[in-house]
Amino acid sequence: MADRPYTVLSCAMSIDGYIAGAAMEPLPLSNAADFDRVDAVRASCDAILVGAATIRGDQPRLLLRSDARRTERLARGLPSSPIKVTVTGGGRLDAWAMFFATGDTEKVVYCASAGVNEASERLGSVATVVDGGQPVSMHWVSEDLYRRGVQRLLVEGGQSVHTQFLTGDLADELHLVVAPFFIGDSAAPRLVSDGRFPWNPDRRATLAEVRQLGDVVLLRYAMSPRFGAEPLEEV
């Protein structure tokens, strides 16, 4: 029996494989049609997880944009947007960050033991701070989210978080969007950093779908046998 959520990793990259600029600044790696697709994927999930650096740098709101999707979730007895989840070592996050300051959905912060005091002081009034041990393992986070009722988890980066979910063999599905331009600076972050990944020339991921959305393309990979085994919306 599954002891962790069905987990979808989502990321947009340039043709040359970078997920942001060299100064870690976010770039328009998506377009309107793809934003709407991501909105549908978010609507199908119970929680969205991003790393603390993405909260600090990109200021994502992680709220559903579509009124219809929010209304449909409320009608199903769900919060209008998925729970927001993050992971931090030091707990140095600000309560005024868009992640915390927007939406009435629950926010959960998994913090390494050494940073829990700092995180509780800063975020205790706006989020549930969980002592995730030292270091925080994404396997444990996944299991804890499952215990909290999260059955579908969307992981939206950045590089450090994607690397840990992938090297930990915790991904069931990967959505990779390729934008039609180059960044051309090796100081910029890629989807993952170095690591030992379960998918290699001898164990290839399954390309489940290729979809053109205006000038970007979505590559949807099945990363585990759970893909296709569960009733999934067309997202």
Ligand SMILES: NC(=O)c1ccc[n+]([C@@H]2O[C@H](COP(=O)([O-])OP(=O)(O)OC[C@H]3O[C@@H](n4cnc5c(N)ncnc54)[C@H](OP(=O)(O)O)[C@@H]3O)[C@@H](O)[C@H]2O)c1
């Ligand atoms: N193109 C896209 O789709 C996309 C999406 C999202 C982000 N991005 C880009 O990705 C870049 C950020 O990537 P990143 O790798 O620097 O950062 P990240 O993955 O967003 O966050 C890394 C931070 O998360 C915390 N963390 C991660 N794993 C942890 C663990 N096991 N235990 C405790 N804390 C942990 C640490 O926070 P503390 O520092 O607080 O200890 C760490 O510094 C940005 O440039 C952003 O624009 C791109």
